[in-house]
Amino acid sequence: MLRLTPAVTAATPFVLTLILLSALAHDSQQSQAAQQPEGPPPNGRSEQWRRDMAKIEGEILIGQPVEEVFDFVADSRNEPSFNPAMTGVELLTPLPLGRGTRFRARMGRAGTQMLVELTEFDRPHRLGSRTTSSMMQTPGALAFAADGDGTVMSWDWQVRPRGWMRMLGPLFGPLGGRMERRIWTSMKRYLENTAARPLTRPAP
Numbered sequence: 001m002l003r004l005t006p007a008v009t010a011a012t013p014f015v016l017t018l019i020l021l022s023a024l025a026h027d028s029q030q031s032q033a034a035q036q037p038e039g040p041p042p043n044g045r046s047e048q049w050r051r052d053m054a055k056i057e058g059e060i061l062i063g064q065p066v067e068e069v070f071d072f073v074a075d076s077r078n079e080p081s082f083n084p085a086m087t088g089v090e091l092l093t094p095l096p097l098g099r100g101t102r103f104r105a106r107m108g109r110a111g112t113q114m115l116v117e118l119t120e121f122d123r124p125h126r127l128g129s130r131t132t133s134s135m136m137q138t139p140g141a142l143a144f145a146a147d148g149d150g151t152v153m154s155w156d157w158q159v160r161p162r163g164w165m166r167m168l169g170p171l172f173g174p175l176g177g178r179m180e181r182r183i184w185t186s187m188k189r190y191l192e193n194t195a196a197r198p199l200t201r202p203a204p
Helices: 017-025 029-033 046-052 066-074 076-081 163-193
Strands: 054-062 086-091 102-107 112-122 126-132 136-147 150-161
Touching: 054 163, 066 076, 066 126, 066 136, 066 150, 066 163, 076 086, 076 102, 112 136, 150 163
Parallel strands: none
Antiparallel strands: 054 150, 086 102, 102 112, 112 126, 126 136, 136 150
16 A cells, blocks of 8 residues: 655655655566556557646746755755755765766665656756666756746756556646645745755866
8 A cells, every 4th residue: 555654855856756656556566567668658558648747837936046946956855955855965976966877766765766867957047867777767958037036947857657557647747746746845845944055066
């Protein structure tokens, strides 16, 4: 049974917390689901593959300058500071951050792992990423726009479940949308209520 926990609150981008929810409810089936292909299936089943996807969109106003918001979000190592479901993030590639940067994130007591790769890096306007786990792949992007002294950040994700997770397809849109907003609202409070700065510093 899929269990929602109070700790669930982003993968990247996430929508990513859906991975944690499913991990809490399943164990050995996960390794089998990891063998599912990432792209459209063969033999004319691409229409069904598209129906399995869930699109998650939204936006939020954050009372911090656009450059600071972009830099904070771009470094996934900052996420545990506002998302208690994420227990650790490791940078896998050298600094500076940019297109192709990869992180390995761990979620929940089980330490469920996912790989986050930055696919677009247009500071401070757009940040694309692809998050992959044994149960789903989530490509998409964040857009940033200055609004006075604040920032409007919007998100657009495509959740592509694998294996048995496809049976939960109808739930991904509404459930994922609420979770995503909860995560970014938590980040908004963190940035607005603390003197938060990203871990990354400009290269000398």
